[in-house]
Amino acid sequence: MLRRSLPVLGLALLLCAPASRAYAGSSQGEVVAVDQASRRVLVLRGAEEPADYQGPDRPPVVWSWGADRAEDLGDLDPADSWTNPDEAKSRILDGRRYLLTTASGGLAAVVDTATGGSRWAADLGRVANPHSIELLPDGNVVVVASGGGWVRLYAASQGRRATTHATFRLPGAHGVLRDGRTGLLWALGDGELTALRVGDDPAEPTLTAVRSAPLPDRGGHDLAPVLGAPGRFWVSTLNGLWQYDPAADRFTPVHLADPAAERKVKSIGDAPRTGRLLTVAPDHSGPCDWCASVIRLDRPEGTWTLGGTQLYKARWWESQ
Numbered sequence: 001m002l003r004r005s006l007p008v009l010g011l012a013l014l015l016c017a018p019a020s021r022a023y024a025g026s027s028q029g030e031v032v033a034v035d036q037a038s039r040r041v042l043v044l045r046g047a048e049e050p051a052d053y054q055g056p057d058r059p060p061v062v063w064s065w066g067a068d069r070a071e072d073l074g075d076l077d078p079a080d081s082w083t084n085p086d087e088a089k090s091r092i093l094d095g096r097r098y099l100l101t102t103a104s105g106g107l108a109a110v111v112d113t114a115t116g117g118s119r120w121a122a123d124l125g126r127v128a129n130p131h132s133i134e135l136l137p138d139g140n141v142v143v144v145a146s147g148g149g150w151v152r153l154y155a156a157s158q159g160r161r162a163t164t165h166a167t168f169r170l171p172g173a174h175g176v177l178r179d180g181r182t183g184l185l186w187a188l189g190d191g192e193l194t195a196l197r198v199g200d201d202p203a204e205p206t207l208t209a210v211r212s213a214p215l216p217d218r219g220g221h222d223l224a225p226v227l228g229a230p231g232r233f234w235v236s237t238l239n240g241l242w243q244y245d246p247a248a249d250r251f252t253p254v255h256l257a258d259p260a261a262e263r264k265v266k267s268i269g270d271a272p273r274t275g276r277l278l279t280v281a282p283d284h285s286g287p288c289d290w291c292a293s294v295i296r297l298d299r300p301e302g303t304w305t306l307g308g309t310q311l312y313k314a315r316w317w318e319s320q
Helices: 011-018 073-078
Strands: 031-035 040-044 063-066 084-094 097-102 107-112 118-123 132-134 141-145 150-154 165-169 175-178 187-188 192-198 209-215 223-225 233-238 243-246 249-253 268-269 278-279 294-298 302-305 310-317
Touching: 011 031, 031 084, 040 084, 073 107, 073 118, 084 310, 097 132, 107 132, 107 141, 107 268, 132 175, 141 175, 141 187, 150 187, 150 192, 175 209, 175 223, 175 243, 187 223, 223 268, 268 310, 278 310
Parallel strands: none
Antiparallel strands: 031 040, 031 310, 040 063, 084 097, 097 107, 107 118, 132 141, 141 150, 150 165, 175 187, 187 192, 192 209, 223 233, 233 243, 243 249, 268 278, 278 294, 294 302
C-alpha cells in the first residue's frame, strides 16, 4: 500500500494566493477535491501515481478556485456563503469545461475553468445547506439541499443570477445526477433515490416524479455514475456502499479491501479508463469531524495523504 504525508503549507502563502486561474484541460488521473481548510476546490495531478502535496498553490495542484476572491461573486457575500464548501464536479457544456460547486454556507456556482468566472451562481442560504449540484444540457442547474430538504431546478439558462425555479421535496437531499441515457434526473435523500422528469421549457422549469426506490440503508449521501457499467449509479449511505441498477431496480453492495472504509463515505467514483475506485470518508484526524486528509484508492488499493487539508469530497476530474 502506498502512503504519503507532508506538512501543511504556511498560512502566509495561503492568504496571498489568487482565488483562481485559467485551466485549459485535463489529463488522465487528475482528481478534483473540495478542501474546507483552504476554502478551495483543488484539481490535483496524478492520483494514479500520487505525488507529494505541498499546499494549494504548489504541484501537484494544477488548478484551484475559491469564491473568496472571485470578483464576480462579491454580491453573494462569499465570506459567509462559501463557508464549508462541500461539492465539486466537472461538466462539459457547449465545448467548455465547468466546475460545479456548492457550500454549506449557501453558495451554489457553475464556474468556467478557462476564465475562473461564473456562468451562474446564487446564495441559497445557510439553513438550506446545499450539498450537490448538476448542470443540464439546456444550461439550467439543479441543486439539492439537505437542510432545506429539497431538489430545485433553476432557470440558470436565463441569466447569471436567475432565481426562477421548480422545487421537489426530498428529506435529507444530498446527491443529484442526470442520466444522459434516459434524460432523467436522479436525486438521493435520507431514505430514497428518486427519478424526476425535467420539463421542456428552460425558462419555466418543472420537475415531475417518475419513480422512487427505497434505500437499503439510511442516510443517503453520494450519487455518481458507474463508468464501468453505464446506466448504473454509485450510492453511499451511512453504513455502506452500493451500485444501483435502475433497469433491475436493485441495490448491490460494494465491498472495499477495508470494510471499515465503506461507512460514512462522502464521495465515490471509478476512473474512466482503469476502473480504479476513489473514495473519501471522515478520518477524524483534524478539527473537522466530517472531513479527511486522505483520498482512498481501491482496485488496486492505496492511499493519498494530503497533509493539512480538510477534504469533504474528491472525484476523478475527467469522469464527470
